[in-house]
Amino acid sequence: MNEADLYDVIRSPVITEKATMASEHNQVVFKVADDATKPQIREAVERLFNVKVKAVNTLNRAGKLKRFRGIPGRQRSIKKAIVTLEDGHSIDVTTGL
Numbered sequence: 001m002n003e004a005d006l007y008d009v010i011r012s013p014v015i016t017e018k019a020t021m022a023s024e025h026n027q028v029v030f031k032v033a034d035d036a037t038k039p040q041i042r043e044a045v046e047r048l049f050n051v052k053v054k055a056v057n058t059l060n061r062a063g064k065l066k067r068f069r070g071i072p073g074r075q076r077s078i079k080k081a082i083v084t085l086e087d088g089h090s091i092d093v094t095t096g097l
Contacts, residue, residue, distance in 0.1 A: 001043060009036045009044040013093035014080060022082065028091050032058070032081045041081045045091075052086040 001009075013019075014029040022029060032041055038056040046053055063077040085091065 001040070001047075003047075006044040006048050009033050009040050010048065015093065026054075026085045026087065026090070028083050028085065028093060030081050030083065032079050034060075034077075034079050036079065036081070038081075041083065045083050049091045051089040051091060053083055054086050055084040057082045057084075 009032055011031040011033065014031060016029075019029040028045075030041075030045075036044075036058075038058060041056050041058070042053045045051065045056075058079060058081050060079050061077065063075045065072060065074055067073070
C-alpha cells in the first residue's frame with residue numbers, strides 16, 4: 001500500500017469526550033473508509049504514526065434521521081475504528097500529520 005492509500009483508509013480522528021476517555025486506556029478512535037478492513041487499518045496506523053498496534057475494533061454507525069430548522073434530513077453512515085496501541089506507544093491526534 002502506498003502512502004496515498006494509507007490516507008484513504010484513515011479519514012480523520014474522532015475528538016469527542018468519549019474518545020478522550022478512551023485515550024487513557026491507550027486507545028485512539030478514527031473515522032475510516034467504509035470498505036476498510038482491520039488489517040488495512042492496522043497497517044495504515046502503524047505506518048503513518050510509527051507505532052505498534054495491539055488490536056483494532058470497528059463499528060458501523062447507521063445514519064440517523066434528524067431535523068435542522070424544521071427540515072428533515074439524514075446524517076451520513078460512518079465507520080469508526082478503535083485502535084488499541086501497545087504499551088509505551090501513543091498518538092497525539094491534536095497535531096496534524
